[in-house]
Amino acid sequence: MRWLVGLKQLQELGILGMNCRNIDFIGRYNRRSLYQLVDDKLRTKELAKRHGIPMPRLLFTLKEQHRVKHIGNLLESMSEFVIKPCKGSGGKGILVIGGREGEFFVKSSGAKLTLQDIQRHMSNILAGLHSLAGTPDTVMIEERIELDGRFEGYSYQGIPDLRVIVFQGYPVMAMLRLATRDSDGKANLHQGAVGVGLDLATGQCLNAVQRTLPLQRHPDTGKAFTDIEVPNWRELLVLTSRCYEMTGLGYLGTDIILDRQRGPLLLELNARPGLSIQVACGFGLLPRLRRVESLRKKHACAEDRVAYALSVLGAMNGKHATEMAP
Amino acid sequence: MTSRKLFHCIVALLILAGIGLGWLRHSRMGIPFLPGTHRPVWLAEARIDFIAQGEPVTVSLDLPDNPPGFSIFSEQAASPGYGFSILDNKGLRRGEWSIRYASGPQTLYYKLQVIPIPRGKTDEGGPPAEIEPIYWNAPEALAAGQLLEKAYAMSSSPESMTRELIKLLNKPEPGQNAALLLGETPLAPLLAKLLNYARIPTRIVLGLRLEDGRRNQQLSPLIEIHDGRHWRQFDPLTGVEGVPDDFLLWHQDGQSLLEVRGASHSTIRFAMMRQSIAATQLPYAVGDRSPLAFLGPQSLPVEEQNMLRMLLILPLGALVVVFMRIMVGVRSSGTFMPILIALSFLQTTLLPGLPSFVAIVALGLLLRGYLSRLNLLLVARIATIVIIVIFIILFSSLLGYQLGFNTGMTVAFFPIIIIAWTIERMSILWEDEGSREVLVQGGGSLLVAVLAYLLMRWPLMVHLSFHFPEINLITVALILMMGNYTGYKLSELRRFRALFPRLGP
Numbered sequence: 001m002r003w004l005v006g007l008k009q010l011q012e013l014g015i016l017g018m019n020c021r022n023i024d025f026i027g028r029y030n031r032r033s034l035y036q037l038v039d040d041k042l043r044t045k046e047l048a049k050r051h052g053i054p055m056p057r058l059l060f061t062l063k064e065q066h067r068v069k070h071i072g073n074l075l076e077s078m079s080e081f082v083i084k085p086c087k088g089s090g091g092k093g094i095l096v097i098g099g100r101e102g103e104f105f106v107k108s109s110g111a112k113l114t115l116q117d118i119q120r121h122m123s124n125i126l127a128g129l130h131s132l133a134g135t136p137d138t139v140m141i142e143e144r145i146e147l148d149g150r151f152e153g154y155s156y157q158g159i160p161d162l163r164v165i166v167f168q169g170y171p172v173m174a175m176l177r178l179a180t181r182d183s184d185g186k187a188n189l190h191q192g193a194v195g196v197g198l199d200l201a202t203g204q205c206l207n208a209v210q211r212t213l214p215l216q217r218h219p220d221t222g223k224a225f226t227d228i229e230v231p232n233w234r235e236l237l238v239l240t241s242r243c244y245e246m247t248g249l250g251y252l253g254t255d256i257i258l259d260r261q262r263g264p265l266l267l268e269l270n271a272r273p274g275l276s277i278q279v280a281c282g283f284g285l286l287p288r289l290r291r292v293e294s295l296r297k298k299h300a301c302a303e304d305r306v307a308y309a310l311s312v313l314g315a316m317n318g319k320h321a322t323e324m325a326p
Numbered sequence: 327m328t329s330r331k332l333f334h335c336i337v338a339l340l341i342l343a344g345i346g347l348g349w350l351r352h353s354r355m356g357i358p359f360l361p362g363t364h365r366p367v368w369l370a371e372a373r374i375d376f377i378a379q380g381e382p383v384t385v386s387l388d389l390p391d392n393p394p395g396f397s398i399f400s401e402q403a404a405s406p407g408y409g410f411s412i413l414d415n416k417g418l419r420r421g422e423w424s425i426r427y428a429s430g431p432q433t434l435y436y437k438l439q440v441i442p443i444p445r446g447k448t449d450e451g452g453p454p455a456e457i458e459p460i461y462w463n464a465p466e467a468l469a470a471g472q473l474l475e476k477a478y479a480m481s482s483s484p485e486s487m488t489r490e491l492i493k494l495l496n497k498p499e500p501g502q503n504a505a506l507l508l509g510e511t512p513l514a515p516l517l518a519k520l521l522n523y524a525r526i527p528t529r530i531v532l533g534l535r536l537e538d539g540r541r542n543q544q545l546s547p548l549i550e551i552h553d554g555r556h557w558r559q560f561d562p563l564t565g566v567e568g569v570p571d572d573f574l575l576w577h578q579d580g581q582s583l584l585e586v587r588g589a590s591h592s593t594i595r596f597a598m599m600r601q602s603i604a605a606t607q608l609p610y611a612v613g614d615r616s617p618l619a620f621l622g623p624q625s626l627p628v629e630e631q632n633m634l635r636m637l638l639i640l641p642l643g644a645l646v647v648v649f650m651r652i653m654v655g656v657r658s659s660g661t662f663m664p665i666l667i668a669l670s671f672l673q674t675t676l677l678p679g680l681p682s683f684v685a686i687v688a689l690g691l692l693l694r695g696y697l698s699r700l701n702l703l704l705v706a707r708i709a710t711i712v713i714i715v716i717f718i719i720l721f722s723s724l725l726g727y728q729l730g731f732n733t734g735m736t737v738a739f740f741p742i743i744i745i746a747w748t749i750e751r752m753s754i755l756w757e758d759e760g761s762r763e764v765l766v767q768g769g770g771s772l773l774v775a776v777l778a779y780l781l782m783r784w785p786l787m788v789h790l791s792f793h794f795p796e797i798n799l800i801t802v803a804l805i806l807m808m809g810n811y812t813g814y815k816l817s818e819l820r821r822f823r824a825l826f827p828r829l830g831p
């Protein structure tokens with residue numbers, strides 16, 4: 001009967017479970033027809049351009065297999081770029097090239113790839129290997145993001161990215177995802193990346209976990225997490241909040257990346273954001289979601305919503321979560 | 327919230343419909359809820375012996391038509407050299423054997439299997455015909471008159487008079503009158519004659535008293551009188567009214583039981599035996615034409631039945647998948663791939679099936695690993711894997727055969743495309759998420775497949791899903807209910823276990 005007690009505890013912590021997320025939030029607030037806006041990164045880019053939301057610059061796209069053969073000419077002059085599948089999910093199929101070494105393309109991990117390797121990767125993407133439903137896909141080649149200096153040393157190889165859950169336009173929970181050697185430079189928590197829960201009110205570190213184990217320092221770089229503070233927190237949240245108007249999706253995962261020059265950029269959106277963010281933060285999403293649901297009059301503009309999130313939702317941390325739930 | 331109410335109504339309706347229809351089928355058609363139930367069947371055999379005299383022979387035997395309390399399950403005639411046909415004259419059936427030439431002792435058999443059923447309203451036959459005049463010789467007439475007078479005085483109605491008369495004739499020391507009459511005529515015909523003489527329409531019916539393992543039996547008579555509204559039956563020995571439960575009514579109408587033309591010394595004897603038969607075979611054999619029987623898969627030819635058996639068991643597999651994914655939270659590769667794997671296990675059985683499936687997929691994964699270096703397009707890669715899988719199956723079958731296991735062959739039952747697709751998915755998973763995820767999802771798929779297999783092979787479930795297709799309405803209702811479950815999955819206990827210590831007292 002220990003598991004019954006466990007289920008009760010999950011409930012007391014206000015943890016959002018998979019079934020509840022699918023039925024009560026994704027099912028209720030995300031119209032199916034809007035999914036394509038976020039599942040296809042090209043459409044997201046177009047949409048973001050219209051709404052003035054900054055994203056990494058698109059260099060070019062590739063739609064046909066036969067063009068893969070001649071891709072060498074296009075890549076000749078480029079040393080830093082990112083190859084992505086248009087309809088990929090969870091960071092699948094993303095290849096980051098950080099430099100050139102003669103004939104070779106050097107991955108951010110230091111591994112050397114030949115032009116053929118790159119071509120095979122593109123051809124796989126076009127055939128739909130990484131796309132959501134296995135359907136044929138398009139290759140995007142984007143500019144490479146330059147890491148904001150303040151995050152130097154927090155991520156092994158990859159670039160740290162910020163995940164903010166936005167519910168009906170209100171940012172409700174945030175975390176920083178840091179790649180590790182264990183996660184092969186990828187920022188997915190279930191692959192072993194470190195999740196750093198952020199205080200919604202301040203953007204400071206609350207708590208960090210790797211594969212459900214709490215930790216204080218980065219396992220590869222040894223840098224302490226406690227002094228992490230995301231700069232321009234309020235502006236960053238406003239950026240995520242505006243994605244609600246942009247897509248119309250009520251329950252949204254926004255991935256933000258901090259560029260040295262351009263500041264926060266929207267990396268991608270997710271209509272079915274994962275639940276691990278709760279482990280990183282150390283408390284459940286449910287009380288905050290219910291709080292937003294209970295608002296009789298929602299704030300019309302993103303700045304007001306962020307103000308509400310910073311003051312009210314941000315105060316619902318940790319143990320107080322259940323007590324403050326309406 | 328009306329949509330929720332509607333939802334609950336639909337679920338309740340589905341469950342009620344499933345249970346209701348199942349119960350109806352059970353009670354109306356007698357399909358048992360448990361597999362392996364047997365029901366008694368009586369095998370009755372009529373044996374006709376006669377001596378043919380070298381000329382054309384026609385033998386005509388009255389056959390049971392619609393015996394009350396029994397349902398005819400099968401009948402056949404065994405008679406080498408004889409033509410046999412059943413003549414149906416307005417519901418009165420006679421079996422007729424014929425042969426152009428026969429000589430010497432001959433034996434004909436007629437076999438009948440009947441199933442006891444609840445006694446419904448008996449088919450009474452029409453109203454009595456006009457009573458034909460009865461002739462006695464003088465002493466008989468006097469004796470009959472006195473006997474009837476005595477019975478008449480002690481009774482108030484045709485049936486009580488019948489009872490009194492039976493008592494008078496069956497006394498240990500019958501009076502002079504009774505003794506005189508019984509000396510001339512056997513008991514049953516005498517009773518019929520007396521009652522008809524008293525203007526009570528009476529006839530004799532013949533039937534078989536069913537007792538296990540009896541041979542050389544004769545049909546025993548019952549007296550039927552018409553009381554003005556119904557025919558009522560009496561035992562001519564005891565006077566007990568009604569047809570006994572073990573009495574198989576064989577011969578009712580006025581015609582003779584057995585007619586033999588062209589031969590002599592004809593005799594008829596009966597033998598009977600109690601057998602049992604799988605209850606599920608009965609209702610259809612009996613030829614039920616109710617809408618329920620029409621909607622049962624059993625009305626189809628056997629080949630289609632076997633396919634349907636497979637289809638009808640599938641929803642249970644789906645139920646297992648839904649339960650394992652929603653309530654338990656097992657991750658499997660492909661939503662319903664486990665059902666297909668379970669279906670293949672149904673063909674191969676678990677023991678050779680599971681290890682060979684794992685072996686083939688593992689081998690395929692190894693080869694697929696090499697394939698990924700060849701830089702092929704996705705479709706071509708899957709097609710190549712299909713062919714590789716065919717070769718693996720071919721070799722394991724050959725190897726198995728040479729080593730003397732015939733289990734090698736059962737591998738061929740796995741649908742090729744299921745294996746190929748599993749290999750492809752697993753290898754993509756390997757590249758994207760690493761080997762751990764392959765083990766988790768592959769193991770999850772196999773676990774779900776094995777559970778689905780065990781449920782789909784459970785004889786009770788096989789029986790219920792096939793004979794009561796409406797049970798799947800309940801399955802749908804359960805799936806709908808689970809589709810609405812917003813609670814935690816069991817696996818989420820593990821997933822969020824890092825959060826527990828924080829709770830504290």
